[in-house]
Amino acid sequence: MKKNQIKFAFLLPAVVWVLAFTIFPLIYSVRLSFFSYRLGRGETFVGGRNFVQAFTYPRFWGSLQTTFSIVLVAVGIEILLGLLFAWHFNREVQGDKVFRTLITLPLFATPVAVGYLGITLFYETSGPINMILSLFNIHVPWLSHPFWAKVSVILLDVWIWTPFCFLVFLAGFHTISEEIYEAAYMDTNSELQIFRHITLPLLLPVMGIVIALRLVEAFKVFDVPYSLLLGGPGTSTEVYPLLVYRTALKNFDFGSASALSLILLAIVMCIVIIFFRQLRKVYE
Amino acid sequence: MRKPKPLQKVRRYLITALILAIFCFPLYWAIINSIKTPLDTFAGSWIPFLQFKPTVANWTEELGNWETRRALSNSAIVSVCSTGIVLCIGTLAAFSLASFKFHKMKNQDITIWFLSQRVMPPVVFIVPFFMLMRSLKLIDTLYALILINVTFTLPFAVIIMQESFRGIPTELTDAALVDGASYGQIFYKIALPLASGGLIAVGIICLAMVWNEFIFALSLSYDQATLMPVLIAGAEHTRGVQFWYVAVRVLLTISLPMIIALFVQRYLVRGLTLGAVKG
Numbered sequence: 001m002k003k004n005q006i007k008f009a010f011l012l013p014a015v016v017w018v019l020a021f022t023i024f025p026l027i028y029s030v031r032l033s034f035f036s037y038r039l040g041r042g043e044t045f046v047g048g049r050n051f052v053q054a055f056t057y058p059r060f061w062g063s064l065q066t067t068f069s070i071v072l073v074a075v076g077i078e079i080l081l082g083l084l085f086a087w088h089f090n091r092e093v094q095g096d097k098v099f100r101t102l103i104t105l106p107l108f109a110t111p112v113a114v115g116y117l118g119i120t121l122f123y124e125t126s127g128p129i130n131m132i133l134s135l136f137n138i139h140v141p142w143l144s145h146p147f148w149a150k151v152s153v154i155l156l157d158v159w160i161w162t163p164f165c166f167l168v169f170l171a172g173f174h175t176i177s178e179e180i181y182e183a184a185y186m187d188t189n190s191e192l193q194i195f196r197h198i199t200l201p202l203l204l205p206v207m208g209i210v211i212a213l214r215l216v217e218a219f220k221v222f223d224v225p226y227s228l229l230l231g232g233p234g235t236s237t238e239v240y241p242l243l244v245y246r247t248a249l250k251n252f253d254f255g256s257a258s259a260l261s262l263i264l265l266a267i268v269m270c271i272v273i274i275f276f277r278q279l280r281k282v283y284e
Numbered sequence: 285m286r287k288p289k290p291l292q293k294v295r296r297y298l299i300t301a302l303i304l305a306i307f308c309f310p311l312y313w314a315i316i317n318s319i320k321t322p323l324d325t326f327a328g329s330w331i332p333f334l335q336f337k338p339t340v341a342n343w344t345e346e347l348g349n350w351e352t353r354r355a356l357s358n359s360a361i362v363s364v365c366s367t368g369i370v371l372c373i374g375t376l377a378a379f380s381l382a383s384f385k386f387h388k389m390k391n392q393d394i395t396i397w398f399l400s401q402r403v404m405p406p407v408v409f410i411v412p413f414f415m416l417m418r419s420l421k422l423i424d425t426l427y428a429l430i431l432i433n434v435t436f437t438l439p440f441a442v443i444i445m446q447e448s449f450r451g452i453p454t455e456l457t458d459a460a461l462v463d464g465a466s467y468g469q470i471f472y473k474i475a476l477p478l479a480s481g482g483l484i485a486v487g488i489i490c491l492a493m494v495w496n497e498f499i500f501a502l503s504l505s506y507d508q509a510t511l512m513p514v515l516i517a518g519a520e521h522t523r524g525v526q527f528w529y530v531a532v533r534v535l536l537t538i539s540l541p542m543i544i545a546l547f548v549q550r551y552l553v554r555g556l557t558l559g560a561v562k563g
Binding site for chain 2: 219
């Protein structure tokens with residue numbers, strides 16, 4: 001076979017597979033979003049009513065707000081902790097490998113399982129966390145209070161994803177050359193100043209990638225809120241994907257669910273476009 | 285870098301130990317919950333033998349349960365099959381992208397296109413996939429889950445493998461071409477063996493991703509094709525959350541991806557950032 005045929009023959013199976021299972025479903029979704037479709041009742045064209053309904057639906061805005069507040073706080077904490085851990089471990093040589101290996105474990109933990117693990121950890125009457133807190137006479141209603149339920153979801157997310165930020169930042173630290181530090185130590189002895197004026201600016205590109213990836217990933221948050229509290233108490237931890245799931249497979253309102261999915265897709269695309277230039281540069 | 289003073293060293297070790305203790309505690313808690321009697325799980329005791337008598341009853345009961353065994357084997361089948369298909373198709377595409385130049389749509393654009401598939405939230409697809417699988421009569425079958433998992437892990441494999449192939453010196457492939465080797469032979473006899481490290485890492489990460497996948501497993505199966513994550517999620521509907529059984533199921537599910545993850549440290553950063561950061 002000729003070179004030209006070969007290169008397409010090798011590439012096409014993957015492209016066709018992914019195209020077939022993403023583009024057609026998406027087209028179908030777009031079409032469905034203009035219909036009122038309930039399983040078993042047939043479809044009727046309703047124009048943009050599903051979208052109007054979504055935008056006037058209090059739970060829509062509520063779930064968006066929940067998603068954003070959980071995502072922003074969680075990602076903020078993860079980046080901060082990841083940075084601190086990476087800074088802490090940048091110098092250490094002994095035992096570094098063991099630590100790195102152990103701390104990556106949460107990343108691979110099945111998220112649903114983590115949610116159920118969370119139920120036992122945050123168990124209010126005799127869970128381990130409240131038992132420790134009771135030494136200081138504090139009782140936190142982790143799972144029954146709307147605010148603390150959000151905190152619980154955030155803490156579990158932090159447990160899963162801080163290792164990710166840590167690993168990537170550590171890789172970023174290793175790309176900064178020793179000479180820069182040596183030169184800096186000529187001028188100052190303050191670790192904080194060196195961190196502020198040298199490490200941090202040199203780490204910014206890596207940080208951009210981490211933020212972009214975490215933000216995009218965060219809109220997929222479904223497993224932990226679902227398994228921890230099913231979006232409750234009330235709708236306080238009902239994140240956006242959970243709302244879509246419920247509309248689709250609990251209420252079987254496929255038209256509205258498609259509209260909601262497309263709105264989510266639009267939001268994610270906005271984030272991707274914002275970071276697109278950076279990403280493109282990276283893959284050159 | 286400057287050497288830390290002994291006191292600083294001690295402080296470092298203490299902080300390290302603290303971080304590790306906090307991060308490993310949830311796992312410890314799951315393990316001791318799984319060896320407690322139901323009554324003990326609610327008493328909140330911390331140390332086995334000292335505070336409570338450990339028992340393996342939960343484990344034997346859970347492993348003797350046919351539902352759990354079915355879910356475990358389902359999960360294993362779906363993960364292994366999906367990973368196999370992903371590696372076959374994905375490495376071919378990656379090899380093509382790494383060694384040839386595309387003109388109408390540049391290589392880099394194709395990579396970005398694959399990347400954009402990774403970025404899409406899966407929840408967007410549950411309605412169309414549900415309808416598609418319903419019309420193909422594939423709801424509650426392992427085929428449906430394999431099809432979908434391949435779709436969502438394939439882009440990842442293509443992106444990462446492509447980088448592994450890029451690392452192979454072109455002199456090698458050129459020499460093989462001069463000797464009359466076909467591109468198929470080059471791929472099979474030169475590129476694949478040289479990129480085997482990356483291949484194994486990608487395989488392991490894909491396996492873990494498929495094993496952990498939840499939302500499609502939840503929306504496309506209800507009985508026959510139940511996977512481990514769905515089994516855990518169904519645990520509470522019968523009699524409230526039974527901490528002791530849940531702990532066993534959690535550990536059964538979590539342990540496989542965690543154990544295999546221990547072997548991919550080298551490619552982890554690259555894999556997790558979709559190749560954007562070289563670790």
